[in-house]
Each structure stands twice: as C-alpha cells, then as structure tokens.
Amino acid sequence: DSKRKLLIVEGEIPCPTVEEIRAVSRKNYQDTEQMLSDLSREIRYTASAELEKLMRKAFIEVLSEAEGLPGENLNRLTNHAVYLLCWLKRYTCELFDNWKYPQIGCFIYLGGCRNGKEAMFVKLLSRLPVDVLLLRPDRDAPACSLVDKNLYDMNYTQSLKVKRFPKEGQDIRMGTAAYHAERELDEVMYQDSGIYRNQQYDRAVSVSLQTMYEEISILWNQEVKYRPNFAVTGGVVSVPVIFAKVSGIKDGQINRYWTEIQSLVTQDTFVIRQAPHINPPDQNPMKAYVTEFFKNRKLQKAKIKAHACYPYGFLREEIQEHILDKLQLLIDQKLIKGTFENGTEYTIIAVVLNLEKEILRLLQRFDFTKKNPKLIYIHTTETMISLEDSILIAFLNLAGFDVVFFVPTGYQCIEKYFNKEIMEEHQVGEYLYDLQAPFFRAAPSNTRRSWREIIFKRGN
Numbered sequence: 304d305s306k307r308k309l310l311i312v313e314g315e316i317p318c319p320t321v322e323e324i325r326a327v328s329r330k331n332y333q334d335t336e337q338m339l340s341d342l343s344r345e346i347r348y349t350a351s352a353e354l355e356k357l358m359r360k361a362f363i364e365v366l367s368e369a370e371g372l373p374g375e376n377l378n379r380l381t382n383h384a385v386y387l388l389c390w391l392k393r394y395t396c397e398l399f400d401n402w403k404y405p406q407i408g409c410f411i412y413l414g415g416c417r418n419g420k421e422a423m424f425v426k427l428l429s430r431l432p433v434d435v436l437l438l439r440p441d442r443d444a445p446a447c448s449l450v451d452k453n454l455y456d457m458n459y460t461q462s463l464k465v466k467r468f469p470k471e472g473q474d475i476r477m478g479t480a481a482y483h484a485e486r487e488l489d490e491v492m493y494q495d496s497g498i499y500r501n502q503q504y505d506r507a508v509s510v511s512l513q514t515m516y517e518e519i520s521i522l523w524n525q526e527v528k529y530r531p532n533f534a535v536t537g538g539v540v541s542v543p544v545i546f547a548k549v550s551g552i553k554d555g556q557i558n559r560y561w562t563e564i565q566s567l568v569t570q571d572t573f574v575i576r577q578a579p580h581i582n583p584p585d586q587n588p589m590k591a592y593v594t595e596f597f598k599n600r601k602l603q604k605a606k607i608k609a610h611a612c613y614p615y616g617f618l619r620e621e622i623q624e625h626i627l628d629k630l631q632l633l634i635d636q637k638l639i640k641g642t643f644e645n646g647t648e649y650t651i652i653a654v655v656l657n658l659e660k661e662i663l664r665l666l667q668r669f670d671f672t673k674k675n676p677k678l679i680y681i682h683t684t685e686t687m688i689s690l691e692d693s694i695l696i697a698f699l700n701l702a703g704f705d706v707v708f709f710v711p712t713g714y715q716c717i718e719k720y721f722n723k724e725i726m727e728e729h730q731v732g733e734y735l736y737d738l739q740a741p742f743f744r745a746a747p748s749n750t751r752r753s754w755r756e757i758i759f760k761r762g763n
Contacts, residue, residue: 308408310397313467315414316421319389326392327385335370335377339363342384346391354402354432361430362387365423386420387427398433408433413468415439415447422449429453440465499528499672505621506628507540507671509703516729519545519707523567526673540671545705546726550713553732561741564679564709568743571668572677573661576740578716579689580680581654588612589656593649596656600643602631607656614656615663622666629701630655638697639690640720647690654694662699669703677705682716683738693720700725711735 327345332338343362348355366384369375398408410433416422426449429435439447442462510532514522522545527533530543552560568574589612596607604627607613615623633639633655634648641647658666665676678699682688696717700706708726710716713734717726 308398308400308402308406309411310394310408311411311413311468313413315417316390316412316424319386319393323389323393324385327388329381329385332377332381335367335380338377338381338384339366342381342388345388348395348399348402350399351402353404354399357431358391361427362391364430365427368426369419369423383420383423387424390424391427398428398431402432404432406432409436410434411436411438411468413438413465414444416449417445418448422447422451425449426451438465502619502621502670504535504538504540504671505624506538507542507625507703509542509544509701511546511700511725511727512543513727514545514547516547516549516731519547519549519729520563520566523677523705524569524674527675528672535672542671542675542703544675544700544703545707546700547706548708548710548717548726548728550710550728550730551732551734552711555733555735557735557738560711564681565743567677567679567707568745569674569677570745571665571674572679572745573665574743575678575680576742578680578682578684578686579692581689581691581695583689583691585691587653587657589614590649590653593652593656596652597648600634602627602634602652618663618667622669625702626655626658626666629698632701633694633698637722638725639694640722642722650690651694651698654691655698658695665704666702671703675703675705678707679743680706680708680717681740682708682710682714683712683736683740685712685714687719688716690720693717697721697725711738 327342330341332341339362343359346355346358346362348358362384365387366380369383370380398410402408410425410428412425412435415437416425425435425437429451437447437449440463512522512531522530527540527542527544532541532543534541592610592612595610596603607627608616608623615626618626630652634642634651637643639647639651642651662676669676676699678696680692680696696706706726708717711734713730718724
C-alpha cells in the first residue's frame with residue numbers, strides 16, 4: 304500500500320538463462336581476489352553512483368564470506384558470482400528503478416532459500432537498500448538454506464500450506480482448531496512411538512529375511528512392523544520381506560501340501576499356477592517407447608509420466624515414485640543377466656511399466672508399516688520360467704512383496720536369469736512330478752475391528 308518497489312518470488316529463484324550467463328564477461332583467474340575485482344565491474348547502475356558502489360561492495364563481501372566455506376574453490380566461487388550477477392541484473396529494475404535516497408525496496412521470498420546460491424543472493428540484497436522478508440509458513444517444507452548472523456528468525460508452532468503469495472482469499476488454506484489439534488496429536492503418537500498412522504511414509508526399501516521354512520507361515524500374515532529388522536530411518540521404511548523357494552513336498556503328502564499353500568492365500572496375495580506367467584511374445588504396448596524412457600543409464604521419470612501411454616497415472620503419487628525408484632534400482636543392481644550387455648535393461652523397463660491390474664491394486668493399497676502384498680508362484684513342470692517372469696519377481700521383491708516359489712519337483716526355475724543367488728531355498732521333502740495345482744481362493748477378510756484398532760487406528 305505504501306507504493307514501495309516490490310519483488311515477490313514464490314518457491315524458487317529461477318536459474319539464470321543461457322543468454323543471461325553469456326552476457327557476463329569472464330576471464331581465467333589466478334585467485335579469488337582477481338576474480339572478484341574483475342567481475343564486480345560487471346555491476347553498473349548509471350542512475351546512481353552511490354547505489355552502484357553499494358552493490359559492488361555487497362557482491363564482494365558475500366562472496367568473500369563464502370570463500371572460507373567447506374568445499375568451496377575458485378571455480379565454484381566463480382560460478383556463484385556469475386549467478387549473483389545474472390540475478391542482480393534481472394531484478395535491478397524491479398527493486399531500484401529510478402532509485403533515490405532514502406528509498407527502500409522490498410524483496411519477499413515465499414518458501415525460503417533452496418540452496419547456497421539463493422542464500423548468497425538474499426544476503427547480497429540484505430546489504431542493499433532493500434527490506435528482505437523470507438516467509439516459510441509450512442513447517443513441513445524443506446528447511447531454508449540461509450544462515451546469517453544478521454537474520455532475525457521467528458518461529459511459530461502452527462503451520463500453513465501456501466503455494467503462492469496470496470492475492471485473494473482462495474489462495475490460502477486455513478486449518479481448523481481440530482485440524483491443528485490432530486497435527487499435534489500426530490507428533491505425539493506417531494513419531495518414534497511404534498504406532499503409525501495410515502500411509503504415514505512414502506518411501507521404503509525392502510530387506511530380504513533369511514528364515515527357516517517353518518517361519519514363513521508365522522511371518523506371512525504379520526504386519527511388517529512386527530518383523531525382525533523393521534526400521535524407520537530418516538523417513539524411509541525398511542520393510543522386511545520373505546523371498547524364498549520351497550523345493551519338494553514334506554513326507555510326500557500332497558493334500559497337506561496344497562492345504563498349506565491355501566493357508567497362505569490372503570486378500571493381498573497374487574497367485575501364479577503355471578509357468579511361464581508372461582510369455583515373451585505377449586503383447587506389451589510399452590516396448591515401443593522404452594528407448595525414449597532410458598538415457599545415460601537413467602530413467603527419464605518426467606518423460607515417462609508425461610507420456611500419453613503412461614499407464615500408472617491413476618495411482619497414488621508416492622506409489623508411482625516407488626515403482627519408478629525400484630525399477631531404477633533393479634537396473635542399477637544388474638540382478639538380471641544381460642543388463643547393460645544385450646539390451647535386457649529395455650526389457651526390464653517394458654515389463655515393469657506393464658504390470659497387471661491386480662498387482663497394481665496391491666501396490667496401491669500397500670502401507671509400508673502394515674501388511675505387505677504377497678506373490679505365490681507354483682511351478683510343477685519342466686517348463687522354464689521366462690525372462691519376463693524373472694524380472695517381475697525381482698521387481699516385486701524390491702517393491703516390498705513377500706515372494707515364495709513352491710517347486711515340488713525341486714527343479715531349477717528362476718535361477719536361470721539371475722546374476723546371483725537372491726532367494727533362500729528350503730529343501731522340505733521328496734520330489735514329486737506332474738502335479739496339477741488347484742485353484743486357490745483367498746479367505747474372506749475379517750471385517751470386525753478389535754478394540755486396539757478402534758482406539759489407536761483411524762478408519763479407512
């Protein structure tokens with residue numbers, strides 16, 4: 304309202320363009336002093352010699368302070384200096400157009416500095432006739448990178464999500480008293496307490512357990528937070544998973560064998576009854592695009608998600624990221640033979656980007672601290688498992704599935720396409736052949752809620 308020169312930045316200070324960087328003349332410098340002396344001459348403000356002098360002084364001071372920071376060298380410092388010059392030239396008009404003493408502009412940054420370059424620029428502005436105001440209303444947002452002895456830092460307990468600087472009422476989302484009370488309760492109940500709210504975490508890594516055969520049925524229906532080696536570190540959940548092959552049939556008792564498998568079939572279990580599950584000739588619409596999705600050994604996540612044929616856009620955003628992260632990990636670990644040798648990495652991408660609807664539904668409802676999804680693969684014949692099946696199995700293991708192979712023949716099956724032994728094998732009895740796996744139906748889930756669930760868990 305006071306008609307001051309006002310510059311508002313939201314979320315980030317856009318990086319200098321190629322044209323802006325090219326406009327800064329540089330030389331080969333022997334030391335920091337020579338570099339600062341030369342580049343400071345790029346600062347020109349003909350309307351006021353006094354302001355130009357202040358700008359150059361602030362520029363040299365800020366970069367001189369940064370020189371002593373760990374990891375800084377002449378090359379990095381020169382790059383920082385170029386960024387500062389580009390930003391200063393870009394915003395001089397908005398902050399200092401027709402400047403005359405004692406005019407003071409105002410710079411407002413909503414979100415806080417994201418990195419050291421932005422922090423340097425804000426320090427530079429604070430040494431000029433500019434009021435600098437950093438607003439970080441969302442306490443869950445990344446911390447601001449700016450640290451300065453002259454910074455007056457105010458912290459409040461409540462939080463507010465503001466995506467852009469509010470110009471109208473609809474730009475602001477206000478929480479009710481009950482909402483803030485719930486957030487406070489979250490901090491008390493769900494932080495390092497062993498109790499977790501629904502979908503509390505969005506990142507997870509799987510840890511394959513070494514177990515005895517008898518432990519499979521014990522661990523199978525447990526929530527992962529009760530399993531050995533479960534942990535939450537830095538917001539990342541370590542999910543203990545079963546990854547095993549059961550060879551033979553105990554005491555040769557076929558009926559009991561099928562009954563034991565049936566007992567493992569839950570609402571969260573995907574069952575494969577014959578091999579191969581995925582045949583190489585099967586139609587896969589993603590094969591046509593895999594070369595676009597993978598460059599320099601890295602998945603092009605943004606390009607994948609923006610593609611017209613991307614099949615997972617309906618999933619929760621964190622599950623989409625989870626799938627793509629584990630796909631990259633599967634390629635990086637070279638678990639599948641032929642990766643980076645004969646183009647197998649492209650087959651891996653095609654398989655993982657063409658998962659069946661039932662598997663996607665299991666991933667969609669996967670809560671990393673509760674019961675994890677499962678896969679049972681029954682292999683009763685001499686038919687070999689396909690490369691595509693092996694890729695699917697390895698991916699699901701990394702994604703947090705329990706995976707158990709039941710092989711009454713004791714034949715090798717999935718081992719053919721793995722570069723190393725990654726499954727725990729249990730020899731439980733004699734080998735039997737030419738068996739036909741029955742159909743397995745998941746037992747209905749128990750809909751009655753215990754008193755513990757009523758008190759400590761939210762309803763879905």
